[in-house]
Amino acid sequence: MGRLTGGDPSLLRRINSAVVLHSLRGAQSPTLTDLTRITGLSRPTVEGVVEGLVEAGLVVESVPEEGEARRQGRPARRYRFRAEAGHLLGIEIGAHRVAVLISGLDGRIIGAGSRDVSETASADDRLDRVRSVVADVLRRTGVARSSLRAVGVGSPGIVEADGTVRLSTALPGWTGLPLGERLSRSFRCPVLVENDANAAAVAEHWKGAARDSDDIVFVLAGLSPGAGSLIGGRLHRGFGGAAGEIGALHLLGREVTPETLLSTTDEPLPPLDEQAVAEVFALAREGDEQACKAVDRYNQRLVHDVAALVLALDPELVVIGGWAAGLDGVLAPLRTELSRYCLRPPQVTLSMLGEAAVATGALRVALDHVEEQLFAVEGTATARR
Amino acid sequence: MGRLTGGDPSLLRRINSAVVLHSLRGAQSPTLTDLTRITGLSRPTVEGVVEGLVEAGLVVESVPEEGEARRQGRPARRYRFRAEAGHLLGIEIGAHRVAVLISGLDGRIIGAGSRDVSETASADDRLDRVRSVVADVLRRTGVARSSLRAVGVGSPGIVEADGTVRLSTALPGWTGLPLGERLSRSFRCPVLVENDANAAAVAEHWKGAARDSDDIVFVLAGLSPGAGSLIGGRLHRGFGGAAGEIGALHLLGREVTPETLLSTTDEPLPPLDEQAVAEVFALAREGDEQACKAVDRYNQRLVHDVAALVLALDPELVVIGGWAAGLDGVLAPLRTELSRYCLRPPQVTLSMLGEAAVATGALRVALDHVEEQLFAVEGTATARR
Numbered sequence: 120m121g122r123l124t125g126g127d128p129s130l131l132r133r134i135n136s137a138v139v140l141h142s143l144r145g146a147q148s149p150t151l152t153d154l155t156r157i158t159g160l161s162r163p164t165v166e167g168v169v170e171g172l173v174e175a176g177l178v179v180e181s182v183p184e185e186g187e188a189r190r191q192g193r194p195a196r197r198y199r200f201r202a203e204a205g206h207l208l209g210i211e212i213g214a215h216r217v218a219v220l221i222s223g224l225d226g227r228i229i230g231a232g233s234r235d236v237s238e239t240a241s242a243d244d245r246l247d248r249v250r251s252v253v254a255d256v257l258r259r260t261g262v263a264r265s266s267l268r269a270v271g272v273g274s275p276g277i278v279e280a281d282g283t284v285r286l287s288t289a290l291p292g293w294t295g296l297p298l299g300e301r302l303s304r305s306f307r308c309p310v311l312v313e314n315d316a317n318a319a320a321v322a323e324h325w326k327g328a329a330r331d332s333d334d335i336v337f338v339l340a341g342l343s344p345g346a347g348s349l350i351g352g353r354l355h356r357g358f359g360g361a362a363g364e365i366g367a368l369h370l371l372g373r374e375v376t377p378e379t380l381l382s383t384t385d386e387p388l389p390p391l392d393e394q395a396v397a398e399v400f401a402l403a404r405e406g407d408e409q410a411c412k413a414v415d416r417y418n419q420r421l422v423h424d425v426a427a428l429v430l431a432l433d434p435e436l437v438v439i440g441g442w443a444a445g446l447d448g449v450l451a452p453l454r455t456e457l458s459r460y461c462l463r464p465p466q467v468t469l470s471m472l473g474e475a476a477v478a479t480g481a482l483r484v485a486l487d488h489v490e491e492q493l494f495a496v497e498g499t500a501t502a503r504r
Numbered sequence: 505m506g507r508l509t510g511g512d513p514s515l516l517r518r519i520n521s522a523v524v525l526h527s528l529r530g531a532q533s534p535t536l537t538d539l540t541r542i543t544g545l546s547r548p549t550v551e552g553v554v555e556g557l558v559e560a561g562l563v564v565e566s567v568p569e570e571g572e573a574r575r576q577g578r579p580a581r582r583y584r585f586r587a588e589a590g591h592l593l594g595i596e597i598g599a600h601r602v603a604v605l606i607s608g609l610d611g612r613i614i615g616a617g618s619r620d621v622s623e624t625a626s627a628d629d630r631l632d633r634v635r636s637v638v639a640d641v642l643r644r645t646g647v648a649r650s651s652l653r654a655v656g657v658g659s660p661g662i663v664e665a666d667g668t669v670r671l672s673t674a675l676p677g678w679t680g681l682p683l684g685e686r687l688s689r690s691f692r693c694p695v696l697v698e699n700d701a702n703a704a705a706v707a708e709h710w711k712g713a714a715r716d717s718d719d720i721v722f723v724l725a726g727l728s729p730g731a732g733s734l735i736g737g738r739l740h741r742g743f744g745g746a747a748g749e750i751g752a753l754h755l756l757g758r759e760v761t762p763e764t765l766l767s768t769t770d771e772p773l774p775p776l777d778e779q780a781v782a783e784v785f786a787l788a789r790e791g792d793e794q795a796c797k798a799v800d801r802y803n804q805r806l807v808h809d810v811a812a813l814v815l816a817l818d819p820e821l822v823v824i825g826g827w828a829a830g831l832d833g834v835l836a837p838l839r840t841e842l843s844r845y846c847l848r849p850p851q852v853t854l855s856m857l858g859e860a861a862v863a864t865g866a867l868r869v870a871l872d873h874v875e876e877q878l879f880a881v882e883g884t885a886t887a888r889r
Contacts, residue, residue, distance in 0.1 A: 334743040346816075350740065357818020358719040359848035364815055430749055431731075431816035433742020463744035 132168075135160060139168045140177065140200065140493060144225065148181040148197040169198060176204050177224075177493070202227065205268035207489065208256075209482025212249055212274040212298075213315065214238045214289050214343075215393055218478045219252045221260055224268070224493075226486045230260035231478075238391055242292030250305055270310045271485035272302060273318030273477040275343060277361045282312040285360065289343040289391060311484050315339060316363060317354055318480030319470070320347030323438045325483045327471040332436040336363070336428050336465075337476075340421055340441035340449075342377045342391050348432055355432075363428065380416040383409040396442070403448075418449045422456045429457055429465055440470030517553075520545060524553045525562065525585065525878055529610070533566040533582040554583060561589050562609075562878070587612065590653035592874060593641075594867025597634055597659040597683075598700065599623045599674050599728075600778055603863045604637045606645055609653070609878070611871045615645035616863075623776055627677035635690055655695045656870035657687060658703030658862040660728060662746045667697040670745065674728040674776060696869050700724060701748060702739055703865030704855070705732030708823050710868045712856040717821040721748070721813050721850075722861075725806055725826035725834075727762045727776050733817055740817075748813065765801040768794035781827070788833075803834045807841045814842055814850055825855030 135158075142157045143149060149157065154165045172178035181199040202223035209220040218233035232252045236245055257264060276287025282299015299312045313321075320337035323329040329337070333352035339345045346363035348355045355362050378387040381399050388395040402410035425437060437457075439449060450467055457464040472479055520543075527542045528534060534542065539550045557563035566584040587608035594605040603618035617637045621630055642649060661672025667684015684697045698706075705722035708714040714722070718737035724730045731748035733740045740747050763772040766784050773780040787795030810822060822842075824834060835852055842849040857864055 348816075350735065355735065355817075358820040358850070359818055359846075361846065361848065362816065362818035364818075427812040428816045431733075431747065431813045432740075433744055433747035433749075435743040461744075461746065463746065465743070 136168050144200040148199045150195040206262050206266045207485040208270040209478045210272045211477040217249045219256045220478045220482045221256050230256050232256040242296050267308045269308050269485035269488045270306050271481035272312045273315045273481040275315050278312050278314050313484050315477045316345035317347035319476035321483050322476045322480030328438045328468050334435040336434045337438045381413045383413050422453050434465050437465050437467045521553050529585040533584050535580040591647050591651045592870040593655040594863045595657045596862040602634050604641045605863045605867045606641050615641050617641040627681050652693045654693050654870035654873045655691050656866035657697045658700045658866040660700050663697050663699050698869050700862045701730035702732035704861035706868050707861045707865030713823045713853050719820040721819045722823045766798045768798050807838045811841050819850050822850050822852045
């Protein structure tokens, strides 16, 4: 605790550097005078820090616009954050598709790519597909692989802190796969693996339907459903990384799977066959009686599972994603059910990011990692607790 | 953020004071030299801070033991934290009982009292009962009312941040009651109201079955069941203070109440009649077939609800409390059920504090409040995030 009050010069430099970088990223090409005002630091400190950041390639003197340059006298130097000093990838590895997003250090997306993959593909084939989409996105955006600072990955299953998939019933060969380590071989930067529903929750909070709330539950509806939750703006992973695994909730005391609920015949749908599900939803939209009953059965189950999550966690907002199409029918019964049991029922809304949610969240996970290093203040404060 | 690096002298004084006080409380009558070493602060700083703490009555020079005093030369002055400089109350207001604990500023319990109360008692009568137990405990311990620094209260229901009970079905007249404000009239210190299951979770973490875990779910079994959870050592109240209200979970899709489940006849037990429940449990222990079936039905329901909480939150440990007697039968089926659905099933254990859990947690809530003021470092770090 003495360090709180004593002088640790390297910590101080790091904090000052983070404060200046943070201000630089928020302001429009500030001058040193601007930065001194914004940060409350002394002029010599700001000068020293900016010099260091320029050397590190994170900050550059910004070229003045034509009109401004011609004003009388020598204009004060202006600086800007070099978002192009590094890049990030957000990767979704799903049962039917892999998708990749790329951004600069400011998190703005500058490229994207995706390819379908068979739900029966082996882990090796699936990872090959990932590598080829990544290579394609890097080529098209002209970003060098060496410019990557962090890679985020969202994938179904319970993920260990080291990036190993502890369990995933949705993807063949996924359980036990050291996913982070396998992908690390393709990159020289950290690879961070996150459960897909968790990643989607982060994404909706970052730039989707949950921008205004810090306490949310995101439900990834599907044949292998899951949920992710933020508490006070932070991801709640649970002690073993298994929080929100409502797939298992489906089994509690009832043996009926989503494939059975959604069947229009006596036989359940083929396991994890999303195409068959899409057909049932399409039929229901056309008014087919059997299909409507099937969708109703599924919705009823979803409502029950979401209600259990809401009672346990008491979020401000529930975001329903996953099957973007067909699920709007679940909102009304969900709201009714929740208002029956909750005193202050959460708002319920559909995902805004749709099928981009998981990759977007994976990108945010990568960005968080890089920002923790660049803007070390938060990390410092956390370590201090 | 400038404040991080700039010099705010009053903040610095406060932090130094907290650091010294914290060290004083942890050490055995340290000398100024000890404190200088422990805190890493300068000798003049430590002297100034200790002087201020002595003036504030929080620290006193400790009288040396006989042998020590007679050693040659003048011994260095030693100091100790004055736990007796203030007192705290932890109050449980339940359906059938009110209980009060009292401690010094170190949280060590120095007195206790309790009285039964009818489950049909009005809010006014129940509060009168609380006041009389408090007066009795203060009298017996010789603590002046003016010495109280904070009062914690644990009670069934959803509690607002201001101490108003938003909903409580267990206690007549409790819904809408400004409980904190009503009790504040009897005290000149802050009164903090917490949900009973939340308080019990805090208590088991503090000095009960959950001392070794920061991620726990505490289940308060009963006719009006509830749950409280700690995530990373902090109480998770939920956005609207309703997290863990599994009483409502009982209703999801099923209309059967605990009173019906536990009945040995065609008629449900009288509402909230814990005495009738105790009789059913006693009969079951004697091997009565109807009673055993009734207890099994209740246990099955409890297992389902706890499993739902566990899937949502993924705790390290589940503590079952409330009905201390009779519930040991729930541990085995609960463990079996959880290991079926959880990859890393949480440990499951019975409450260690039993019927003292709620009042003990209420005391800890009061202690947290006082410590936040005394040891301001944590509060400061939190505000800084």
